[in-house]
Amino acid sequence: MFDIYRKMSDIPEPTPQNILQVQTNCKNIQDFNNQLYTYTIAKTANCFLLLSLSDNQDPGLQIGLDLLSGAITGLLTEEFGNIGGNIAASFIIGRIEAYASYTPPSLLNKCSSYITRVQETSLQLNGDLDNYHSDPKTYWYEQVSGTINGPWGAQEYSGCLGQLADVDFPKEIDPLFNQMMLKAIYCFDQYLWWSVIKNNLYRVGQNEGYGLPAVVPASDMKQGDVGANNYCNEQMTSLPSYLAIWYYDQSQDKKGHDTSTYTFYEYYLGWPVKNTKTCPINNDAANYLFIDTIPGNIINPNGLFNRYDVFYNFGLEQSGY
Numbered sequence: 260m261f262d263i264y265r266k267m268s269d270i271p272e273p274t275p276q277n278i279l280q281v282q283t284n285c286k287n288i289q290d291f292n293n294q295l296y297t298y299t300i301a302k303t304a305n306c307f308l309l310l311s312l313s314d315n316q317d318p319g320l321q322i323g324l325d326l327l328s329g330a331i332t333g334l335l336t337e338e339f340g341n342i343g344g345n346i347a348a349s350f351i352i353g354r355i356e357a358y359a360s361y362t363p364p365s366l367l368n369k370c371s372s373y374i375t376r377v378q379e380t381s382l383q384l385n386g387d388l389d390n391y392h393s394d395p396k397t398y399w400y401e402q403v404s405g406t407i408n409g410p411w412g413a414q415e416y417s418g419c420l421g422q423l424a425d426v427d428f429p430k431e432i433d434p435l436f437n438q439m440m441l442k443a444i445y446c447f448d449q450y451l452w453w454s455v456i457k458n459n460l461y462r463v464g465q466n467e468g469y470g471l472p473a474v475v476p477a478s479d480m481k482q483g484d485v486g487a488n489n490y491c492n493e494q495m496t497s498l499p500s501y502l503a504i505w506y507y508d509q510s511q512d513k514k515g516h517d518t519s520t521y522t523f524y525e526y527y528l529g530w531p532v533k534n535t536k537t538c539p540i541n542n543d544a545a546n547y548l549f550i551d552t553i554p555g556n557i558i559n560p561n562g563l564f565n566r567y568d569v570f571y572n573f574g575l576e577q578s579g580y
Contacts, residue, residue, distance in 0.1 A: 270421040273399045277424035281399075285392040287428040288351065289385055291436065291443075295330055296381045298444045299451075303374045306451050309544035312459060314372040321408065322454050323366070323376035324359055327384070328352045328407040328416075329450030333442030343426035344439065350418030355384060356405020373451070391420050410453040410564070410573065449563050452548060456528070457573045460540070462502075464526045464579035477507070477519035487521050488553050494525065495552040495566070499545035501527045502570045526570060531578035 271277045307314040334348035358366055358380070365383050370376040391398055404417035429436040466472040480486050484507070491503035502525070509519045529539035539545075548569065550562035569575075 270400060270419060271424035273396050273421065277421070278395050280426075281395050281420060281423045282392050284347065284423045284426050284428040285388045285395075287430055287436075288347065289388045289392075290431045291428070291440065292381055292384055292388070294431070294440060295443055295447070296378060298440070299326075299330070299377050299381075299447055300374055302444065302448050302451060303377070305547075306448075306455055307373075309547055310455060310459070310540055311544075312455065314374060316372065317370040318373050318376055318454065318458070320362065320366055320376075321359060322373075323370070323380040324355050324405070325408050326373075326377055326447060326450050326454065327380045328355045329409050330443040330447035331355070332407070332409075333444075333446035334439055336442065339435075339439060342429065342435065343423075346418065346422050347426045347428055349416045350403070350420070350422055351384070352407055352416040353403040353405055353418045354387060355380065356407055356416065357403040358383065359405055373455075395420060409450050410568070452563050453573060456569065457575060460528055460575065461531055461578045462526050462570050462575040463529060463531055463537070463539070464524070464577060465532075465537070466524050466526075466580045473523040475521045475523070477517065477521060480521050487523075490523070492552045492556055496558075498527070498539075499542045499549070500529060500539035501525055502566055504567075526577075526579075528569065528575075 303314060328351075331348050331351045334344040334351075336344070339345070363383055363386075365386075366379055368379070370379060398419075399421040400419055402417060402419045404415060406413050406415045429439065477483070482489070487505045487507075491505060494503040495501055504524050506522045506524075507519065508522065510517075512518050527537060527539040528545070529537070532538065540548075546559060546562075548563050549566045550559055551557050551565050554565065554567060
């Protein structure tokens with residue numbers, strides 16, 4: 260993680276040259292924000308269509324802030340360090356997340372959907388960038404900060420306008436602009452799916468009933484752990500919305516005979532069983548979402564999350580056993 264806090268003495272003075280640099284960066288960031296929003300429309304539609312959901316409810320102020328901020332986290336990578344991408348990203352995220360504490364009137368209104376909430380947040384950011392561009396000296400040392408909530412927990416970011424004097428944010432015609440955009444789009448997609456999943460879906464267990472959970476004597480498990488992994492991998496390959504895991508219980512009877520067992524559990528991502536019918540997300544959604552089956556077995560390097568993280572680190576409510 261980058262050091263996102265800087266002393267006032269480290270902030271460049273508002274000299275004419277530095278003011279011009281900040282104004283140029285504000286304009287380029289605004290162009291980036293405008294183009295990013297156009298991509299969020301398609302990504303949001305894709306998410307809701309794949310999950311067979313309707314984007315017809317306001318997710319609320321905080322989610323709108325986190326989605327746009329989440330996209331900007333894509334600029335925090337080392338590859339953009341030479342142009343001050345981490346400085347720019349920390350300031351932009353701080354500016355966006357500060358709306359949670361001092362909410363402008365435009366963000367107090369009820370929105371009709373995820374995408375309109377993102378739109379209103381994006382427009383508000385543009386308005387602030389206009390103000391910064393018009394009168395940078397007034398806002399030069401004003402610190403903005405806030406906490407972004409996402410798939411990896413909460414993280415605070417902070418910055419001030421004057422720090423952008425040390426940034427060389429690329430213009431729209433610069434190839435680096437497109438590289439940064441691709442990172443931002445991917446990160447937006449991650450934060451979007453995380454939000455929609457944790458607010459709509461369940462981890463549904465099917466591990467109770469006749470013959471469940473499946474318990475296999477270790478002596479019958481060919482290749483031991485490797486065989487158990489192979490079984491789970493095959494299950495998740497044939498049932499893309501599922502997580503199959505196993506636990507090894509080492510034991511022996513009073514005579515010292517090995518009685519160790521492998522116990523297998525299966526869960527799917529989706530909605531609770533209804534009238535004995537399972538309701539997992541469809542295969543297309545699962546194939547888009549998951550990077551792997553068992554840890555280390557990559558099936559989609561362009562996926563959004565490792566399977567285990569979605570099932571166990573998203574805070575999903577569990578249905579069934």
